[in-house]
Amino acid sequence: MAQERDVNLVGALALALADIVEKSLVGDAPEPGAAAAALLLIHHRPGFLTERLHGVIGLSQPGTVRLVDRLVRDGLVKRKPGEVDRRTVELHLTEEGLRRTSAMTRKRSSALGQTLAVLSEDDRSDLARIAEKLLRTLPVDERHAYEICRYCHEACCTHCPVDAGTPLHDPHSTLV
DSSP states (O other), rough: HHHHHHHHHHHHHHHHHHHHHHHHBBTTTTTTTTOOOOOOOEHSSSEEHHHHHHHHHOHHHHHHHHHHHHHHTTSSEEEESSSSOOTTTEEEEHHHHHHHHHHHHHHHHHHHHHHTTTOOHHHHHHHHHHHHHHHHOSSSSHHHHHHTTTOOOOGGGTTTTTTSSOOOOOTTTTTO
């Protein structure tokens, strides 16, 4: 019974933290969910291919194209012909897109930091160590790794545990 309770507590915590992250992005993301994920992924990996984005943000290919159209129209993203393959379309943030993603990552970090503030420094270190251990084992492939890290503040995540087992360095990879 204790094991079931542990699993239940972790599940409740995961949902509560996900809600905190989602709420922290409201106001800077042009729309909730996929738009915030798209902007942050493009921020992490300038040149992310339109063709790959739908597999990570959970939209159909046509839905992803419409989302990118809105992000371009809103002045947050610009399209460029692919550097490696001119038939592909690379996505890059505009200055406004960079401003918004910076605000999103700051607010996300602040909201999560406030939540973790009830823990002692040792407890936070223990939680981070456990999270890192779990994150190393979760990704099943590159697409899944991007899904896990879609809201990450990559600049502060040196030696990413998700990246450790999954090569996430090539925005032109055909794995996604």
